[in-house]
Amino acid sequence: MTVVKGLREALVLIVIAVALAAVAAAVWHAARGGDFTQRYGFTLMIFGALLGVTGDLTLSRIGTMESRAIFGKAPEQESGGGGRVLTGIGVFLFVSVPLIAIGLLLVS
Template sequence: MTVLRGLREAVLLLVIALVVIAVAAVVWVAVAGGGFASRFGLASILVGVLLGVTGDLTLSRIGMLDARSTFGLPPERETGGGGRVLTGVGIFLFVGLPLVVVGVLLLA
């Protein structure tokens, strides 16, 4: 059951990302001209890398590591998740990586 919820969440995030990328590529082509496929591919790679790096809350917790270690506290753990099933690794593997692959295939 959790696997299906995670895959459903990944598909939803992937579809939302593709729609946002397509809109950005259309605007980019309308403003600057050029081919849609190459612009879509480049935007797809950029969004895929961005999602792969910032897919969870790790970057937002890095700033507190020194302060927590000063007082002998362990690093913060992600709790609750806000209804999310996918972790940062899942977002990287099932959303970010496919976007990068699609972008590379469109640019080749």
Template sequence: MSTPYPDAVNGNRAPRRGTVRAEAGRRRAAPSASGQRRDGSTGDNVRLRGWWTMTVVRGLREALVLFVIAVLLVAVAVALWVAVAGGDYTNRLGIALIVVGALFGVTGDLTLSRIGMLGPRATFGVAPEREEAGGGRVLTGVGMFLFVGLPLILAGVLLIT
């Protein structure tokens, strides 16, 4: 008996491309190289809601890492400041956190460097740069302000009061 499906066994058609035959004969999506199937699930009992879920988690993780690094560096700098000049550590830490948070809010998305390039880009007829994270970053300028700069400012205000 000749069949158009060369892998057919006992009259069953071969699985379609991109699927894997399940034990009970049902078809399920094949996993990709990252371990996730096309429907976003990983195959175990944990179901993901889509690609944006992982992007949000990566963005929040990036913001947490930046926040912790900024707080640690500011704490060390203020400790040196207090060791050299004397004074109250808590108030100076609050002031320094406010300053660093404001700097993150203003320069976190490279707006200042984009403003400096507007003239040369216009001269060569190139469109202005778009607002997007690059170089493996997930947070854009708004995310840098909301999740790194603003919490630093709020922590500084709470330390001063």
């Protein structure tokens, strides 16, 4: 059942990223002109890269790592709060890689 929840979460993230990339590409196309398809592919690659980097809570925990180490505490663990199923690797594999691949196909 967890696999289905993870794939559903990946699908929701992909749909949201595709919709936001379409809006960003439309604004970019309206402002500068040019080929919409290439701009859409480029924005998909940007969104895929951003989701790959920020897909988990690592960046938000970097600020507290040093203070926790000074007091002898272990690093914070991701507790799966908020109903999230996918880890950072899952977001990268199931969301970022497909977005970047589709973006590369549209750009070329």
